[in-house]
Each structure stands twice: as structure tokens, then as C-alpha cells.
Amino acid sequence: MDSGAIRRWVALGTTVLIASGLFALAAPGTAQAASDFCAGRRVKTLSFSAGAVSVYRNDGYVCAITYPNNPGPRQSMSVTVQARGSRPVTDQGRFSWHAGPVTVHAGHRCVRVSGSVGNKSVNSGWILC
Numbered sequence: 001m002d003s004g005a006i007r008r009w010v011a012l013g014t015t016v017l018i019a020s021g022l023f024a025l026a027a028p029g030t031a032q033a034a035s036d037f038c039a040g041r042r043v044k045t046l047s048f049s050a051g052a053v054s055v056y057r058n059d060g061y062v063c064a065i066t067y068p069n070n071p072g073p074r075q076s077m078s079v080t081v082q083a084r085g086s087r088p089v090t091d092q093g094r095f096s097w098h099a100g101p102v103t104v105h106a107g108h109r110c111v112r113v114s115g116s117v118g119n120k121s122v123n124s125g126w127i128l129c
Contacts, residue, residue, distance in 0.1 A: 037101040038063035046113065048122035053079060053115035057128065060107045065100035066115035072096060077117050084110045084126065 040058025051068040066079040077099035078092035083106040091100045099115065110129040115122055 037065055037098075038103070044113075044124070044127060046115065046122045046124055048115075048117075048120055050117035050120035051077075051115070053113055053122060053124075055113050055124075055127075060105055061103055062106045062111045062113075062128065063101050063103040064113045064115070065098050065102075066117065067098050068117045071098075075118055077115075079115045080113065082112045083107070084112075088112075 038054070038056035038058075040056045040061070040063065042054055043057045044055040046053040046055070049069075051066060053064055053066045056063045062081055062083070064079050064081045066077050068075060068077060074094040074096050076093075077095045078090060079100040079102050080088045080090040081102045081104045082088035083104050086104065086109075089102050089104050091102050093099070104111070106128070110126040111124075112126055113124040
């Protein structure tokens with residue numbers, strides 16, 4: 001490679017790094033936080049009066065996290081994911097920011113997702129079939 005080609009590759013690499021850094025800064029905080037916990041893309045958000053459950057799917061795996069509307073103080077929260085024909089997997093307790101993540105291998109099976117904050121809850125029924 002001649003020096004001109006090397007300079008072009010370095011310039012391209014620098015441009016890609018700067019663009020990805022700007023994109024990361026422009027992304028909303030909760031979306032970034034969720035992607036730190038669950039791989040894949042968000043396929044559903046189940047909203048309810050006290051919070052929301054974000055559901056992600058990646059290569060046959062389904063992951064869910066419950067977020068409260070008012071994070072900060074410790075409060076009772078839970079998130080459950082169940083693939084059809086399997087046992088449910090739950091994370092429950094008193095949390096400040098979120099319950100979960102909970103991940104199950106669903107393959108091509110339907111899943112049921114539920115979450116709660118305090119005495120308020122949401123249940124998806126069978127989804128992603």
C-alpha cells in the first residue's frame with residue numbers, strides 16, 4: 001500500500017470512531033442502560049401505571065427488565081419471563097432502579113412476560129409467537 005492509501009484508511013477509521021461516539025452521546029439514557037443488560041433489539045414495551053417492562057429478543061433468547069416510573073427509593077419490583085412449555089424465571093425484590101434482567105431461551109416458542117412495581121402490574125399474555 002502506498003502512503004496515500006494508508007492515510008485514506010486512517011481518515012476513514014477516525015471518521016467512523018467520531019460518528020459512533022456522537023451517536024452514543026445522542027442516544028437516550030434509558031435505552032443505553034437497557035442495552036447494557038439485554039442483548040438484541042427491543043420488541044415490546046408493556047406500560048402500566050407504575051412503570052414499564054421492556055422486552056428484547058436476540059437469536060432465540062428473550063430478555064425483560066421492569067423499570068419504575070419513579071426510580072430512586074427502594075420499592076418492591078419484579079419481572080418474569082416464561083417460554084411456552086418451560087418454567088417461569090423471575091427476579092423479584094426491593095430495587096431502586098430496575099428488576100431484572102431475566103433471560104430465557106425461547107427459540108421459536110411464544111413467551112409470557114409480566115412485571116410489577118409496588119401493587120401495580122402488567123401481564124403480556126402469550127406474545128412473540
